[in-house]
Amino acid sequence: MDDFLPYDHKVLRDTALVDPAEIIVSPEETRILRDLASEYAEYAFHPRESGKRQLQRSKNNLEWVKPLVICFPETSWREILPTEALVCSSKTARGFENALRQNLFIARMDSDQCLEQTFNIGFFHQELNWGARQVQIGDLEHGSYKWDAPINREEDLSLMCAPTMKVDFHASELLLELADDVLGDILPVQRKESWFWTNGLTQTLIYLRGLEEMMFDMIDRPAFLQAMMQRLSEGTLYFLDELERENLLFPNWDIAYCGSGGLGLTDHLPQSDFDGRVRLSDLWGFSESQETVGVSPRMFAKFILPYQRPLIDRFGLSYYGCCEPVDKRWDYLREIPNLRRLSVSPWSDREAMAHYLGRDYVYCLKPNPAVMAREVLPEDEIRAYTRETLDIAGECHLEFILKDVTTVNHQQDRVNRWVAIVKEEIDRRYR
Numbered sequence: 136m137d138d139f140l141p142y143d144h145k146v147l148r149d150t151a152l153v154d155p156a157e158i159i160v161s162p163e164e165t166r167i168l169r170d171l172a173s174e175y176a177e178y179a180f181h182p183r184e185s186g187k188r189q190l191q192r193s194k195n196n197l198e199w200v201k202p203l204v205i206c207f208p209e210t211s212w213r214e215i216l217p218t219e220a221l222v223c224s225s226k227t228a229r230g231f232e233n234a235l236r237q238n239l240f241i242a243r244m245d246s247d248q249c250l251e252q253t254f255n256i257g258f259f260h261q262e263l264n265w266g267a268r269q270v271q272i273g274d275l276e277h278g279s280y281k282w283d284a285p286i287n288r289e290e291d292l293s294l295m296c297a298p299t300m301k302v303d304f305h306a307s308e309l310l311l312e313l314a315d316d317v318l319g320d321i322l323p324v325q326r327k328e329s330w331f332w333t334n335g336l337t338q339t340l341i342y343l344r345g346l347e348e349m350m351f352d353m354i355d356r357p358a359f360l361q362a363m364m365q366r367l368s369e370g371t372l373y374f375l376d377e378l379e380r381e382n383l384l385f386p387n388w389d390i391a392y393c394g395s396g397g398l399g400l401t402d403h404l405p406q407s408d409f410d411g412r413v414r415l416s417d418l419w420g421f422s423e424s425q426e427t428v429g430v431s432p433r434m435f436a437k438f439i440l441p442y443q444r445p446l447i448d449r450f451g452l453s454y455y456g457c458c459e460p461v462d463k464r465w466d467y468l469r470e471i472p473n474l475r476r477l478s479v480s481p482w483s484d485r486e487a488m489a490h491y492l493g494r495d496y497v498y499c500l501k502p503n504p505a506v507m508a509r510e511v512l513p514e515d516e517i518r519a520y521t522r523e524t525l526d527i528a529g530e531c532h533l534e535f536i537l538k539d540v541t542t543v544n545h546q547q548d549r550v551n552r553w554v555a556i557v558k559e560e561i562d563r564r565y566r
Contacts, residue, residue, distance in 0.1 A: 139366055140297045146377045152259045152303035157226055158310055164228035165317050171235040172254070172321040178242035179250040179322070187249045188390070188400055194497060194532055195401035195452075195475065201565040202525070202533040203247040204557045206550055207396060208240075210277065211507070211540040215240060215547040231314065240547075246554045249390045249398055254318050256311045257328035259303040263374065265367075266296030269342045284345035289359055295343070298370045327385045329392075330378060333457075334446040336367045337426040337439060346426060353434050360438055368442040375415055375449065384413040394421040394454025395478050396536040397499055403475075404451045420450025423457040423478070436467045447471055456480070458501075458539070462487045479528075489528040498531040500524060504540045512549050514556055521560040529564060 160168065178184075193200045208215055216236050223232045234254075242250055273280025285294060315324040340363060341349055352360035378384050387393060388404035405417030422443045427435055447453050448471075455461065455468055456478030468474065469491070477496050479488045481503035492498050502520060506513055521535070535557050543549045 139295070140369060140373055144297045144373065146299055146374045147381065148299055148301050149304050150301040151305070152261070152301060153306035155306055155309055158306060158313055159225055160228045160231070160313060160317055161225065164223045164225060167223060168228065168231050168235065168317055169321060171232065171239065172318045175235055175239050175242060176321055179252045184250055187247055190247060191249055191398050191400040192402060194534065195399070196403060197494065197532055199494065199532065202529065202535060202561050204535045204554055204561065205248045205397060206244065206246055206554055207538040208540050208550055209538055211543045212237060214543055214545050215550070227310065227313065231317070244551055244554055249400065251390045252323070253325045254314060254322040255325055255327040256314050258307040261301045263298040263300050265298050265339065265343065265370065267291070267294035267343055282342060284343055284348065286343045286363070292362060292366070295366055298374055328383070329387065333421050333423055334371055334443065335423045336364065336371065336442060337424045339367055340364065341426045350429065353430065353438055364438065364442040368445055372445055372449070375446065379414055382412060384415065384418065386413060387419050388417070393419050394476055395423060395457035396501065396538045397476060397534060401452070406451060415449040416451050418450050420447055420453045422447050422453065422455055423459065425457050425459045428459045432464050432467065435464055440467055444471070448473070458482065460484070462491065465491050485524060485527045489531055492531055494532060496532065498528050498533045500528065500533060500535050501539070502535060502537055504537060507540050507549055507553065508542045508544055510544065512552060517553060517556050518560055521557050525560065525564050
């Protein structure tokens, strides 16, 4: 690929990102954190957890069990657990505290979500840098925004460099050691980093090129668009290979967030020849293309999926889809040999997906989270939707996964109530 990926290119760049002096926890903060960890450990190591883990494992093994109910509050954490509710002062201690309090909230929820029996520490790192960067205008994290994409002409492709990522390995090691000193005798502390969320490519594509521009390119400049996708695909694969080569991949076949919602527990990973060194083939992969929701299935099959496939194929099992309606693309997605979990968003045809997936895949239903924002929680509507879904897909390998919750209207108990209602309807059907 000309000089885009030099032979000796190094993706991960060891860079000081964090002042080691900031990685501290005071004696008083230690006491607070240890109390939280002890309370969480009572839930995480309770005997019922083994049964929950087996249910999730069976689901991903494609062994039929009744539908599961899982919730990821996501953006609504800012209402459920506002920053002013944290009592620690130092940045490091507040990070630990926030993680423990979120874990405790999930533990008390009575959903089917399995609880991790470890305290995980990742790496301080930045996102992949492709050389060219968009100028962001607005609130990327919590609000609406727009951006100026940097690649507009063929010659601008030269702005795209092979990807790099800055990682602070020294500070990351200090954080791991501190966490172990503070919590390790209560919750085993381990290194665990996911590095990326999706290998879908199209989010990066539109940041570099623009959303409308990408769609026009499919008609006006197809070779230009394909050249960009090829660079993104090859650069991402190079990044993945480096993670594998440097032994920086971590298990996600355990109690780990999987794809666009759910947990990765399965007996079908890692591979039978696994020797303790994690490879891509031992892991769940994930791809989606929400940004091309307005693109025809044939255009998707020409401009998107062929560049995702080299990445998807490197993993042991794969999850596909997020908010886009994958039913329209099923004729092409069904050709992915390691596909196991499919996202059925509020914009997907539930009946069509039940027919397509049967008992050959996990049916990851994403109920519309907008109900959580209503002035009054519409309990009857939630019950009716749950019953209707059970009629449609109850004999599939079904999971109800509430996520993308932007707001709970400042009523944190709404999440618990949603879980309770859906579980009541499932228990009524399968008792």
